Amino acid sequence: MTEPASEATVVSLDEHRATRTEPAPIDLTKPAPPADAESGEGAGVDVVDLPGNPLADWLTVPDTPVLPVWARSWTSVRENVTALGRLTWWHTRYHFVRTPKYLFKTVLLAARGFYRAFAGVWPWMSAREQSATVKALRAQSKLRPEDIDLAARHQAAYAERTRSRRWRFGIAATGVAAAATGVLLADPLLQAGIAAAVTIPLAHLGRGEETRLLDQAAPPLRVDMSAQQLNEALRAAGLLKSGGGKDEKDLPRVSCTMGPVRDGRGWSVIFDMPRGGGKTASDVLAKREVIAQELGVDEIQVIMSRVRAAKGGNAGRVSMWVADDDPYLGTPNPSPLEKAERFSIWEPVPFGQDARGTRISVPVMWQSMFFGGLPRRGKTFTQRLLTAAGLLDPYVRHYVADGKGGADWMPMKAVAHRLVMGAEDDAIEALKAMLAELLAEMERRFALLRDLPTSVCPEGKLTPEIVARYNLPVIFVTIDELQEYFTAMEREDREQVINDLCRIARRGPAAGFVSNFASQRPDAESVPPKLREIITIRYSTQVVDRTSSDMVLGKGKAAQGADASVLSEEHKGVGVLVTGPASYVTVRADYLDGPTFAQLCRKGRALREDAGQLTGDAAGDVTAAADAAGITVPAIVSDVLEVMRHSPRMFTTDLLAGLVNIDEDTYGDYNAEQLAAALEAAGVKRTSKQVKISGSNGAGYQRRDIEAAVPAEILLSAGR
Numbered sequence: 001m002t003e004p005a006s007e008a009t010v011v012s013l014d015e016h017r018a019t020r021t022e023p024a025p026i027d028l029t030k031p032a033p034p035a036d037a038e039s040g041e042g043a044g045v046d047v048v049d050l051p052g053n054p055l056a057d058w059l060t061v062p063d064t065p066v067l068p069v070w071a072r073s074w075t076s077v078r079e080n081v082t083a084l085g086r087l088t089w090w091h092t093r094y095h096f097v098r099t100p101k102y103l104f105k106t107v108l109l110a111a112r113g114f115y116r117a118f119a120g121v122w123p124w125m126s127a128r129e130q131s132a133t134v135k136a137l138r139a140q141s142k143l144r145p146e147d148i149d150l151a152a153r154h155q156a157a158y159a160e161r162t163r164s165r166r167w168r169f170g171i172a173a174t175g176v177a178a179a180a181t182g183v184l185l186a187d188p189l190l191q192a193g194i195a196a197a198v199t200i201p202l203a204h205l206g207r208g209e210e211t212r213l214l215d216q217a218a219p220p221l222r223v224d225m226s227a228q229q230l231n232e233a234l235r236a237a238g239l240l241k242s243g244g245g246k247d248e249k250d251l252p253r254v255s256c257t258m259g260p261v262r263d264g265r266g267w268s269v270i271f272d273m274p275r276g277g278g279k280t281a282s283d284v285l286a287k288r289e290v291i292a293q294e295l296g297v298d299e300i301q302v303i304m305s306r307v308r309a310a311k312g313g314n315a316g317r318v319s320m321w322v323a324d325d326d327p328y329l330g331t332p333n334p335s336p337l338e339k340a341e342r343f344s345i346w347e348p349v350p351f352g353q354d355a356r357g358t359r360i361s362v363p364v365m366w367q368s369m370f371f372g373g374l375p376r377r378g379k380t381f382t383q384r385l386l387t388a389a390g391l392l393d394p395y396v397r398h399y400v401a402d403g404k405g406g407a408d409w410m411p412m413k414a415v416a417h418r419l420v421m422g423a424e425d426d427a428i429e430a431l432k433a434m435l436a437e438l439l440a441e442m443e444r445r446f447a448l449l450r451d452l453p454t455s456v457c458p459e460g461k462l463t464p465e466i467v468a469r470y471n472l473p474v475i476f477v478t479i480d481e482l483q484e485y486f487t488a489m490e491r492e493d494r495e496q497v498i499n500d501l502c503r504i505a506r507r508g509p510a511a512g513f514v515s516n517f518a519s520q521r522p523d524a525e526s527v528p529p530k531l532r533e534i535i536t537i538r539y540s541t542q543v544v545d546r547t548s549s550d551m552v553l554g555k556g557k558a559a560q561g562a563d564a565s566v567l568s569e570e571h572k573g574v575g576v577l578v579t580g581p582a583s584y585v586t587v588r589a590d591y592l593d594g595p596t597f598a599q600l601c602r603k604g605r606a607l608r609e610d611a612g613q614l615t616g617d618a619a620g621d622v623t624a625a626a627d628a629a630g631i632t633v634p635a636i637v638s639d640v641l642e643v644m645r646h647s648p649r650m651f652t653t654d655l656l657a658g659l660v661n662i663d664e665d666t667y668g669d670y671n672a673e674q675l676a677a678a679l680e681a682a683g684v685k686r687t688s689k690q691v692k693i694s695g696s697n698g699a700g701y702q703r704r705d706i707e708a709a710v711p712a713e714i715l716l717s718a719g720r
Contacts, residue, residue, distance in 0.1 A: 083262060094217045102214065109203035225260040225267040225295065225322060227253075233294035237287040239279050252277055257317070264356055266323040270307060273316035281306045281318045285561040299566050300326055303355050303586070327355035328567075328574045332591035335385060337600065342607065343392035345474050345514075346464055351385060351577070352589040360577070360587050362386065362537065365474070366461075368505040368515035370532060372552035373541030373564065375520050378573035380408050380480060382539060382589040383518045384597055390476040390514070391415060391604035394611035397473040399438060401431050403484025405661045411598035412478075413642065414605040417616030422661060423484040424654070426646040428493065431485060435500040438477065438513070442504065445472060445511040462512035473613060474512045477504060482519040482527055498528055506534050539587075540564035541575040553578045560584070617645075634682035637709050639663065644703045649691040651700040672699065683709040 071077055095102075231253050234240045240252050252274040259269035273279050284291070285304050292299040301323040307313025336350045337343065348361035362369075364386055371383045390396040398416045402409040405422030413419050418437070420430045448470065449457050457466060466472060479485075479501075486494050505515045517535070519527045532551070540552035542564060549564040550557055553576060558565070562584035564576045573591060578584045592600075608614040643658030644650050650658075652672050659667035659675075670678075679686075684706055691700035 403481030
């Protein structure tokens with residue numbers, strides 16, 4: 001134990017600061033000094049002593065990749081090989097259609113070559129040099145003796161050469177004629193070969209310096225990108241500083257970490273915005289339209305996204321792909337679900353492809369979804385893709401409501417536990433009852449999950465094991481044309497339904513509820529913001545402007561690049577998919593038409609019958625039971641039963657309106673007399689032509705009269 005100091009020591013801070021030695025500033029532009037082996041200073045730092053080192057030039061070589069950009073991954077190699085194949089195929093087709101032109105051109109060049117060959121050989125055959133000398137001597141007025149002797153010798157030589165060459169020419173002509181006769185009698189393939197062997201050399205002799213046999217083929221690349229063009233486009237968009245009289249070399253430029261390189265059907269580039277300019281990757285995404293205009297393309301061809309830190313990016317790094325043409329046009333891609341026998345809803349659902357052909361799948365468990373956009377742009381077809389995946393999983397229970405009440409969702413009556421069609425008063429009551437049933441089921445499940453041990457339910461959520469053990473199927477809630485319900489409801493009912501939907505979308509995922517909502521008009525009146533804002537996955541087909549796009553996809557998404565207003569009328573089945581706060585992609589959804597969807601519904605019914613999971617309305621559906629038994633129910637009977645699904649009786653006018661809503665082409669011209677005749681022909685016998693509804697009497701039908709036209713064994717199997 002130390003002794004305590006007898007006196008306290010007072011230290012002057014001013015004197016201490018004066019005697020303290022400040023470390024020398026570090027120049028980061030110079031290499032670090034070498035370590036002192038004796039003193040140990042600088043030890044632990046790897047330093048190369050470059051001055052005087054004979055290997056200095058080798059040691060300072062930058063660590064650059066050996067392979068070019070296009071050869072650094074199998075994906076890039078495959079895409080470039082594919083592009084080479086497409087280019088070769090294009091050249092083949094280009095020159096093939098011009099073959100007649102090339103043949104005609106070859107014949108003309110061969111004729112010119114023959115003329116040139118004959119003109120070159122004729123002086124030798126005609127001994128022109130001898131005749132010219134003789135003519136020159138004869139032209140002289142006075143001939144010297146030696147000239148006369150020279151002229152005589154030349155004339156004798158000329159006569160001799162002419163005589164021998166004429167014999168050779170005759171023999172050659174005879175040989176050519178014999179060869180031509182033999183060619184005419186030869187096999188056609190041999191004739192073609194001989195003709196080519198003669199024509200091609202003559203055509204080569206007949207061509208000139210500027211003459212080309214083949215046309216110059218220029219592949220129709222609509223976009224040709226370079227780093228210079230990229231910098232000019234960003235500068236025009238205000239993302240890089242302009243010249244202002246400065247030399248172009250002194251202007252700020254982007255740093256390309258990859259490309260621009262050919263990538264599939266377009267150009268790919270990854271670049272960093274220069275520091276000091278105050279511009280980020282988000283600023284680049286917001287200027288998509290201007291950049292596309294400067295590159296000479298449509299904005300639909302420009303696909304841009306941020307490169308996040310997980311992929312080696314930063315706040316200023318942008319990945320951009322510019323397509324040669326519109327990547328979302330062409331023949332639709334059939335859905336893989338079309339040929340699938342089963343599907344697990346716990347797996348991501350195949351949804352479509354992006355601009356570069358990459359497969360896009362959507363995980364639906366623990367999620368809620370909202371679809372919006374203009375009519376007749378493929379919104380309902382796309383929404384059905386997710387519901388179709390649930391059809392192929394027998395442990396998925398479907399609740400479906402269609403505010404339009406058309407034919408799009410009619411096949412679901414073979415599978416759906418609850419099916420509400422239309423937005424009439426009885427349908428609205430059925431929707432309210434369906435939501436009440438869903439909320440009661442949700443609370444029952446939460447109570448059950450709370451009581452389960454953590455070994456069975458570790459996270460308090462539904463699992464595939466719990467589904468099988470406790471018979472708690474995943475519940476798929478599909479509601480299309482939400483705006484039809486909200487506009488048809490009274491204010492109190494509307495608020496109640498909105499609150500119920502919000503509870504299902506907010507709390508339901510943990511209990512195994514998957515919400516799948518859609519609306520044509522995603523405004524505040526049709527779909528309130530408090531419902532839209534709790535939806536996790538959103539998809540929008542074409543809309544009229546950026547404001548409408550933000551209503552579907554979320555506030556501020558258009559400024560980030562997720563803008564559905566750039567889509568055109570030709571982009572049916574194409575939309576912007578938002579899967580998170582900063583995750584979006586433009587997707588061309590897979591195609592699943594009505595007949596295929598109906599086939600999947602029948603397959604889903606068979607799967608549920610085998611698994612003992614056919615419940616609710618589907619278990620009592622007369623038409624589906626008849627189909628399963630191989631008995632055909634007249635279409636008019638099945639359609640009338642569908643319209644009267646929620647009503648024991650209905651006025652004729654309302655019944656006709658419902659039939660038109662189901663199939664306007666068939667029932668658009670029907671009147672009361674035609675309807676009565678069609679039902680009578682189908683075996684319907686009316687016990688009364690008048691019905692009483694809400695105290696009012698009128699012409700109408702009883703549902704029991706319609707059901708009486710169905711065979712008894714079908715009604716028994718349907719549970720009626």
